[in-house]
Amino acid sequence: MINDLNLAQIKMKIDLFLIHKSSIINSYNNQQYKTQKALVKSCNKLTSVLCNWRENMGKLVDGSWVEGSIISSDGKGAYARIPRSFRETISQDHAVYKPQSGRYHLYVSYACPWAHRTLIYRALKNLQDHITVSVVHPDMLDNGWVFDDSFKGATQDHLFNNKHLYEVYQQAQPDISTSVTVPILWDKQTNTIVNNESSEIIRIFNTAFNDLTNNTEDYYPKHLQTQIDELNEEIYNNLNNGVYRTGFAKTQQSYDAAVKPLFKTLDKLDKLLDGKDFLVGDTLTEADIRLVPTLLRFDLVYYVHFKCSQKRIADYKNLSRYTKNLYQLDAIKNSTNFEHIKRHYYFSHESINPYRIVPFIANFFEET
Numbered sequence: 001m002i003n004d005l006n007l008a009q010i011k012m013k014i015d016l017f018l019i020h021k022s023s024i025i026n027s028y029n030n031q032q033y034k035t036q037k038a039l040v041k042s043c044n045k046l047t048s049v050l051c052n053w054r055e056n057m058g059k060l061v062d063g064s065w066v067e068g069s070i071i072s073s074d075g076k077g078a079y080a081r082i083p084r085s086f087r088e089t090i091s092q093d094h095a096v097y098k099p100q101s102g103r104y105h106l107y108v109s110y111a112c113p114w115a116h117r118t119l120i121y122r123a124l125k126n127l128q129d130h131i132t133v134s135v136v137h138p139d140m141l142d143n144g145w146v147f148d149d150s151f152k153g154a155t156q157d158h159l160f161n162n163k164h165l166y167e168v169y170q171q172a173q174p175d176i177s178t179s180v181t182v183p184i185l186w187d188k189q190t191n192t193i194v195n196n197e198s199s200e201i202i203r204i205f206n207t208a209f210n211d212l213t214n215n216t217e218d219y220y221p222k223h224l225q226t227q228i229d230e231l232n233e234e235i236y237n238n239l240n241n242g243v244y245r246t247g248f249a250k251t252q253q254s255y256d257a258a259v260k261p262l263f264k265t266l267d268k269l270d271k272l273l274d275g276k277d278f279l280v281g282d283t284l285t286e287a288d289i290r291l292v293p294t295l296l297r298f299d300l301v302y303y304v305h306f307k308c309s310q311k312r313i314a315d316y317k318n319l320s321r322y323t324k325n326l327y328q329l330d331a332i333k334n335s336t337n338f339e340h341i342k343r344h345y346y347f348s349h350e351s352i353n354p355y356r357i358v359p360f361i362a363n364f365f366e367e368t
């Protein structure tokens with residue numbers, strides 16, 4: 001439904017489109033295009049402004065929030081700008097970031113599979129009393145992630161009472177250029193982001209706070225690291241990220257190129273799990289914790305919304321047993337919020353699901 005807000009946003013996007021269009025026409029009239037190829041390139045960019053605007057997320061550019069794909073289409077180098085990322089660690093030996101109770105804060109979305117890993121680790125490593133959490137609203141629309149606790153499970157920004165997640169990034173660095181993603185590990189003492197890369201946050205959680213919690217469980221033990229790393233790589237490329245590449249494909253060719261290895265890897269893992277409860281060795285490891293958020297979203301969302309529809313996880317004998325078993329762990333069950341998951345995907349990607357219909361699907365993992 002078009003309300004005043006939507007209408008204003010649509011008008012703005014059309015204005016931007018027209019600005020691009022007139023700059024192309026002016027350059028053409030002034031004979032600034034040296035080659036036909038350069039002209040075609042500009043026209044293609046213009047088309048992408050119109051075609052891509054909905055699923056392209058906003059970004060911060062020089063500290064200001066900019067919506068949609070306009071940035072990557074403005075031809076002024078924004079796309080080439082190296083995005084700021086935060087890749088620090090926490091340890092006793094670190095000059096700044098020491099493991100201290102109550103010092104760090106995690107910003108997450110329950111919908112996000114990358115953030116889900118960090119919540120699982122926070123619970124497995126008994127960090128709930130030491131690391132506080134804010135949860136964004138599941139809808140990620142023109143303003144990116146927002147804080148609005150009217151949706152059950154979502155919270156306010158407990159640290160700053162911000163309305164938008166991008167304000168957290170602005171607080172870390174006022175002139176920042178970056179995409180605005182969850183999860184974020186925030187340091188209350190230096191008022192900045194320590195790390196916003198989930199694969200590194202979980203490694204921090206795995207060991208950094210052991211002296212505080214007396215929890216020495218190691219989900220990345222030395223003797224299994226090579227095997228875990230190998231599986232992580234295939235699972236990241238073909239599953240964790242593979243579902244997005246499949247769902248956001250804009251040509252049959254790119255869809256095929258993503259969906260085929262996706263099911264090849266699922267077939268392979270189903271075989272690997274025959275008679276086994278875990279991917280590597282006989283205990284829970286990082287490889288399982290990085291895989292399970294994707295499996296838990298698969299039948300409810302990826303199968304339908306991202307057209308990953310050759311098979312459901314429920315159709316795989318071993319993968320379905322494995323996922324159901326892992327879901328019984330408190331750390332996984334309590335950090336899984338199916339309402340946030342469904343709402344986020346079916347509402348946030350308007351170009352894939354313009355009417356925002358949430359399909360009626362049985363939730364296999366909640367059946368007993």
Ligand SMILES: N[C@@H](CCC(=O)N[C@@H](CS)C(=O)NCC(=O)O)C(=O)O
Nearest residue numbers: 057112114179180181182196197198
């Ligand atoms: N590599 C990052 C990826 C995080 C990520 O892409 N998060 C998504 C949510 S599932 C996000 O916040 N996207 C917003 C955007 O890209 O603008 C990680 O693993 O932490």
